[in-house]
Amino acid sequence: MEDIVAYLKAERGQDWRADLRKSMKAKERTSKLRVKMPEEDPNTRNTNNVEVNTGLSVEQAVLEAQRCLDCPDPTCMQGCPVGINIPKFIKKIETEDFLGAASVLKETNGLPAVCGRVCPQEKQCESTCFYTVKMKKIPVAIGYLERFAADFERDSGQMAIPETGDSNKIKVGIVGSGPAGLAAAGDLAKFGYDVTVFEALHEIGGVLKYGIPEFRLPNDIVDVEINNLKKMGVNFRINFIVGKTASFDDLKADGYQAFFVGSGAGLPRFMNIPGENYNGIFSSNEYLTRVNLMNAADPEYDTPVISGKNVAVIGGGNTAMDSVRTAKRLGAERSMIIYRRSEAEMPARVEEVIHAKEEGIEFMNLHNPLEYYADENGRVNSMKIQKMELGEPDASGRRRPVPIPGSEFIVDVDTVVVSVGVSPNPLIPASMPDLEVTDWGTIVVDKDSMQSSIPELFAGGDIVRGGATVILAMGDGRKAAAGMHAYIQEKVKAN
Amino acid sequence: MNKILEKEFFSKNVVQIVLEAPEIAKSRKPGHFVIIKMGKKGERIPLTIASADAAKGTITLVVQKVGVTSAKLAELEVGDSITDVVGPLGEATHIENVGTVLCAGGGVGVAPLLPIVEGFKKAGNRVVTILAARTKDLVILEEQMRAFSDEVIVMTDDGSYGKKGLVTAGMEEVIDREKVNLSVVIGPAVMMKFAALTTKKYNIETYASLNTIMVDGTGMCGACRVSVGGKTKFVCVDGPEFDAHKVDFDEMLSRLGAYKDQELKDYENFLKLQTA
Ligand SMILES: Cc1cc2nc3c(=O)[nH]c(=O)nc-3n(C[C@H](O)[C@H](O)[C@H](O)COP(=O)(O)OP(=O)(O)OC[C@H]3O[C@@H](n4cnc5c(N)ncnc54)[C@H](O)[C@@H]3O)c2cc1C
Ligand code: FES
Secondary structure, eight states, X not given: OHHHHHHHHHHHHSHHHHHHHHTSOHHHHHHSOOOOOOBOOHHHHTTSOSOSBOOOOHHHHHHHHHHOOOOSSOGGGGGOTTOOOHHHHXXXXXXXXXXXXXXXXXXXXXXXXXXXHHSOGGGTGGGSSHHHHTSOSOOOOHHHHHHHHHHHHHHHTOOOOOOOOOOOOOEEEEEOOSHHHHHHHHHHHHTTOEEEEEOSSSSSSTHHHHTSOXXXXXXXXHHHHHHHHHHTTOEEEOXXXXXXXXXXXXXXXXXXXXXXXXXXXXXXXOOOOTTTXXXXXXXXXXXXXXXXXXXXXXXXXXOXXXXXXXXXXXXXXXXHHHHHHHHHHTTOSEEEEEESSOGGGOOSOHHHHHHHHHTTOEEEESEEEEEEEEXXXXXXXXXEEEEEEEEEEOTTSSEEEEEOTTOOEEEEOSEEEEOSOEEOOOHHHHHOTTSOBOTTSOBOOOTTTOBOSSTTEEEOTHHHHSSOOHHHHHHHHHHHHHXXXXXXXXXHHHO | OEEEEEEEESSSSEEEEEEEOHHHHHHXXXXXXXXXXXXXXXXXXXXXXEEEETTTTEEEEEEEXXXXXXXXXXXXXXXXXXXEEEEEESOOOOOOOOSEEEEEEEGGGHHXXXXXXXXXXXXXXXXXXXXXXXXXXXXXXXXXXXXXOSEEEEEETTSSSSEESOHHHHHXXXXXXXXXXXXXEESOHHHHHHHHHHHHHTTOOEEEEOOOOOSXXXXXXOTTEEEETTEEEEHHHHXXXXXXXXXXXXXXXXXXXXXXXXXXXXXXXXXHHHHO
16 A cells, blocks of 8 residues: 555656646636536437447547646545556646556556446546545546547557567466456456456457447447457457356366456346236346347347337336436337436436436336236236335435335336346356355455455456446456466466 | 258258257257357347267257248258357256156157157156147157157147147047156147146146247346246246246247247248248
């Protein structure tokens, strides 16, 4: 910890940073207004799949970077799960060294273009920014700036491919190609390992591909990162389920020395209320997979999807927002969120809630479904909903929703998307009886090395945390890569 | 990419394909299935592994033309490849020596039944197999079934081959004459529903292998969900075999029809394109 403080201090003390601070008075910096992210028109974008935020211009980025005070104690960094050197990258932007800014980001974050788009900044770095905490003002737009620097680098055609160490010919396996797996693969390749990523689906990227829609995270952006990993020598095996296609023992016999499991929290939860298996009722995973991974909305593709006129999405997280906005884009006349708590408790990114409202999404907060009804063909045609109010705080610290007796009513719906959370993917634990898991099915690991109860097996991301975030998954992948490196080097020395 | 090594039509609409898939061939057990996808724009569909040869590194699939994907699959030639094949998926059949096993297969459900018949026979059971089809041309895998069954009874709806009648008539004939310890039924949902009702009358433990709509096949989406004993189960990871007396076949039938209109339209368009 002290090392980091000393390092940050030394960095901040460099002449260019000191000069830059002096170049503008703090008052002038704090008097500037936060930039507004340019976005597509709400009434047009809710009919297409184009990315909503179009990105800051160079001028906007520099202006926003000027707002940052380059604080002696950068509290923003405490809010970042991977400890990005935030003031340094922002000050690089202020000096218009955008490629330099991108390389600062990459010191700790392998996927800045992704994180700049999907991190819940308002709960992380921006919530601990000096502006938020001390000045009670709107924070520096750290997320927008992160995205700007990463996009600039990609568009410049000068994207730096990280150098890989001398090949040590030691084989390591990564299970799952979501952000956790990709981050681990990148670091292990840098250390010189022979890395193979196994992915169950026919596409690389995990939730970044099958879950998060194009209008929020274009696939191209993820593909650039995957291609960089390929250039670094990482091998990918799609259509390969570890534990099914081959067991860990098969792979060990094939020479693999250690594994990282980033298999995600794939199992959708349902509410187990009457009528939930009627046609037209989906999990958000199914709905989003059909549209994002299988391109079901495009008639050229074979996979069908139901595009309803009255769509209800149950839940208040990112997945619910993505589903309800997808439904709108597929032509729904009415697409509504049904959420049992109030807006303040919604786990979704604030920006997504704002965007959803702009796009004409209805919010029925403090409402909870009780039962579904269907027509003679078994297709859902209406649902019973109950009103809720907030009671005492529960274990999560959020106020518990309590039903209001007698408040039930019926709403017509022809499509329902259930988005009330996911459980850990049971495939790996089921294939390894000796692996220690919690009652919820998450894999138990050492929190520093990410090593599981089976020494050669490391794990991270949603399979360890339950449904969490991209940045935490990535951070876990990197920690595990370091843990695996130490473990393997130890083993090599012992032999 | 998995290469097609052999192809044989059992009837106009039923084709057997032998596919290169060394890892799956090595890991699969009776009851397992694969998910395939053809081309970038294809959909993902489940197909049961009818047999496999670990030494040669091949798996055998039997496909009935029912929609766009199966029709496209039937058009592929030896030497062509299937873009994506993933598996083996699902839980393997629980096979042990129980005494007499009555296996009933309807239509293309006979293909997934084959490795199960083989498994029960090799485990030392007496195996009586019923093959049911609408008409003579649709009876498949009879010879292969005979190799692993103590007796094979063929039933056709129109009486054009074997005995005339439904699969349930054949089942009752066996149950009336000898003690049956276990029954396994695979076929169209309606057939399984009535087969299950039949064995329930006689209190014979029965398994059905369900063929629901699937997307990923790894438990990630819930498209394949069914109610078993009042609880929601995912066929791709909890199944595909379940206690047939507890499966809600009516719900399953309704869910199978979820995309009927769209599928029919797509299939008709596909057939039009083919003849154009
Ligand atoms: C719709 C949606 C929107 C979201 N929005 C946000 C957001 O805005 N911001 C945010 O920070 N987070 C968001 N999240 C959460 C975030 O995506 C996840 O926390 C993150 O992707 C977890 O990463 P992971 O690498 O652990 O797993 P995943 O991304 O789930 O990847 C796991 C991969 O492993 C594969 N796999 C599983 N088992 C096996 C096996 N046995 N063999 C081979 N492969 C296997 C799976 O097919 C999958 O591709 C969202 C999630 C969803 C579903
Ligand atoms: S097919 Fe998706 S969960 Fe079974």
